[in-house]
Amino acid sequence: MERIPILKLGPFLLVSIQVDMHDQMALALQEELTGRIVTDSARGVLIDISSLDIVDSFIGRMLSNIAGMARVLDAETVVVGMQPSVAITLVELGLSLPGIRTALNIDRGMALLNASRPVEE
């Protein structure tokens, strides 16, 4: 059960982080997600963090890494569902989540992904 599922959502992939991440799990997620971006030809990745009460530098770095890997695979990453308290803590800690775009919820995240890259097919 120690696996974070990656859900296909049209041309995008959705990852909902619900559990405390540790190193091994973050590596496994990165590996599986990059694989899925390629096999599913995903144009974007939505990462839902609405369950997270805390986003520390470890999670922040993991999100940045995923966004960077997705970018070189030609997919954009949007982090959605951040709790207000997390936003407060992030700024207080001086963590700005560089290279990561955020949206209030999945619908807005999908709209952002659709807007940033009009359908070419």
Next chain:
Amino acid sequence: MERIPILKLGPFLLVSIQVDMHDQMALALQEELTGRIVTDSARGVLIDISSLDIVDSFIGRMLSNIAGMARVLDAETVVVGMQPSVAITLVELGLSLPGIRTALNIDRGMALLNASRPVEE
């Protein structure tokens, strides 16, 4: 972190079950989900169980309960992402998930929900 997030996906709600459920958690999920169906005017509920290696009678009953509650609130429930091994075990155990519709993945689940109730607005 012991909370299962409920994600809004257009006119539907998405619940991704990733952790071992226990009584308390199932009750909390039912309560929150029924509340969200009302506040978000959701037309359907998608329950992703792709992380579950085992669906026993407890989970089966919980899914049936959720589907029943959603139905009286005028929302349909589709369970998506069932692993092949779970399907095998369910049939071997004689559990048929009464009253629950299933789909291979979220995209097909959304198509099923859209087809069963054409947009009225």
